[in-house]
Amino acid sequence: MTDLTKLACAAVTGALIATGAIADGHAQSWDMPMAYAATNFHSEQGVIFADKVREYTDGAIDITVHPGGSLFGGGDIKRAIQTGQVPIGERFMSAHANEAPLLGWDNLPFIATSYDDNAKLWEAARDTVNAQLADLNLVALYTCPWPGQGFYFAKEVASSADTQGVKFRSYNSATATFAEELGMIPVQIEAAELSQALATGVASAFISSGSTGYDRKVWEHLTHYYKVNAWLPRNYVMVNSQTWDGLDADIQAAVQRAADETAASCAAKSAELADFYFDELAKNGMTVQDAGPEFLAELEAIGAKMTAEWLETAGPDGQAILDAYNAN
Ligand code: PCA
Numbered sequence: 001m002t003d004l005t006k007l008a009c010a011a012v013t014g015a016l017i018a019t020g021a022i023a024d025g026h027a028q029s030w031d032m033p034m035a036y037a038a039t040n041f042h043s044e045q046g047v048i049f050a051d052k053v054r055e056y057t058d059g060a061i062d063i064t065v066h067p068g069g070s071l072f073g074g075g076d077i078k079r080a081i082q083t084g085q086v087p088i089g090e091r092f093m094s095a096h097a098n099e100a101p102l103l104g105w106d107n108l109p110f111i112a113t114s115y116d117d118n119a120k121l122w123e124a125a126r127d128t129v130n131a132q133l134a135d136l137n138l139v140a141l142y143t144c145p146w147p148g149q150g151f152y153f154a155k156e157v158a159s160s161a162d163t164q165g166v167k168f169r170s171y172n173s174a175t176a177t178f179a180e181e182l183g184m185i186p187v188q189i190e191a192a193e194l195s196q197a198l199a200t201g202v203a204s205a206f207i208s209s210g211s212t213g214y215d216r217k218v219w220e221h222l223t224h225y226y227k228v229n230a231w232l233p234r235n236y237v238m239v240n241s242q243t244w245d246g247l248d249a250d251i252q253a254a255v256q257r258a259a260d261e262t263a264a265s266c267a268a269k270s271a272e273l274a275d276f277y278f279d280e281l282a283k284n285g286m287t288v289q290d291a292g293p294e295f296l297a298e299l300e301a302i303g304a305k306m307t308a309e310w311l312e313t314a315g316p317d318g319q320a321i322l323d324a325y326n327a328n
Contacts, residue, residue, distance in 0.1 A: 027062050034067045034090040035074030035235075036191055037215045041273055042144060042235050043067035045266040046090055049142070049237065052258035057251055063088065069192040078238070082137045087243040093129075093143065093236045098173045101313035102132045105321055106145075107174045108310060109230045109303025112325070115271045118145050118232040124324035128317050139244045141259035143236040144266035147209035147274035148229030151291070154204045154222050159294040169194060169203035174306060178207065181302040191216065198222065210277025210288075211270075219284035226291040227278070228299060232270075237262075 034046050043065065050063035072080045077089040078096055097104030105125040106112075112121040122143060133140050157163060160182045168179040169189045176186035184205065189197045191212050197203045198221035205222075212218075213225065237259065244252065282288045291299065311318050 027059055028087075030061060030063045030087045031071060032063050032065050032088045032090065032237075033069070033071040033077050033080065033086060034065060035069050035077060035092060036067065036212075038067040040067070040211065040215050041269045042090065042146075042266065045144065045262055045269060046237065048265065049258055049262040052261060053255055056254035056258050060251055061255065069190060074190045074192065078136075078138070081238055081240050084240050084242065086240075088141075088237065088239045090235055090237045092171065093234050094174060095172045096136075100132050100136065101310065101315075102129060102317055102321075104172070104174055104310055104314070105129060105318070106233045107172065107231055108307045108322075109178075110300055111307065111322070112231065113148060113229045115145065115232065115267060118234075119267070120328055121321075121325050122234070124328070125321045128321055132317075133238065134241065137241045138238045139241055141237045141239060141255065142263035142266070143234040144263060145232040145234050145270050147211055147270055147277065148227070148232050149207050149209055150228040150230070151226045152206050152208065152213055152218055152222050153224045153226070156224055156287075157226065157295060158292050160298050163205070166205045167201070167203045169197055169206035171206075171208070174310070175207050177306060177309070178302060181305070182298070194218070195220070210274065210281055213286075214277045214280050217284075219281060219286050223286060225278070225281050225286050225288045226295065227289065228291050228296070230299065230303065 032046065032050065034043050036042050046065045046067070050065050053061050053063055069077075071086070072089070074091060074095070077091045080086050081089045094104045094107040097107065106118070106121065112118045130140060151157070153163075153166070155162065164183040166184045168184040168186045170176040170179055170186040171188065171191070176188065179186040187197075187203055189203060191208075194206070194212065194216045195218070198216075198218060207230070210225070213222075247255070278288050290296075311322070
């Protein structure tokens with residue numbers, strides 16, 4: 001399909017969804033693309049969310065989850081929802097910071113490094129982020145944090161002297177900048193393609209949680225994980241604005257109830273699994289340890305620079321988020 005045809009289809013789909021099913025008493029079927037592995041907790045929670053929506057709407061909305069980027073690749077999910085090709089889907093929020101810098105609020109190094117602080121930061125950011133998403137024709141139903149982010153390497157790393165020229169898999173523009181500051185060569189790759197990238201030597205290092213290393217069995221290619229806990233980025237489940245506005249208020253309330261409950265259970269699951277992932281990496285032969293003092297000091301210096309750069313691009317709204325966070 002050309003882009004134009006896709007957009008035309010999207011408009012038709014959007015209109016059908018907006019006026020349709022609930023009003024005349026038929027169920028709506030929603031396909032929900034998700035970017036990460038079917039066995040990842042984000043995807044499993046997405047299925048729980050879908051079950052709750054079916055229950056709380058008395059079957060009026062029937063969501064089918066498509067994990068692992070199988071329906072749309074991670075990089076295409078937001079646009080598919082914005083244009084109404086699908087009504088709902090899930091994606092990594094800070095992957096969209098290149099288009100809307102505010103959406104990098106959760107990718108600021110060493111600002112909120114525990115689940116509690118990450119929740120506080122989200123509280124501080126939520127209204128501004130939702131307003132930004134409305135401009136993109138999206139409504140966020142719930143967000144869910146990944147465990148803290150650390151570095152994977154194929155060798156011991158004590159400082160940036162060891163990272164020069166290393167090919168680094170990034171997942172958004174901020175992590176590409178981070179890599180460059182460490183003298184590495186970034187290449188953006190979806191989690192779904194990560195194993196292949198490591199196997200073929202396209203990348204031999206990346207930053208992520210223990211979760212993605214576990215999902216992708218990275219011990220087959222890499223040897224060291226350095227816990228840094230630099231930030232806990234979030235995925236979000238979003239709906240096309242017209243789709244949302246076309247729902248009756250009681251259906252909206254039922255879907256939001258399912259979303260609020262899933263937000264809580266998903267964050268709890270993430271926290272519960274964080275150490276399990278580290279144990280699994282170690283069990284499979286990786287050296288899992290805290291980043292050493294020299295490396296950590298370098299990361300902190302780079303982090304401060306990245307936060308300053310984010311504030312420049314996100315403007316007063318970004319500063320307001322950090323001020324609100326620091327005031328609490
Ligand atoms: N895993 C995802 C995003 C953050 C995370 O922990 C990834 O590496 O793509």
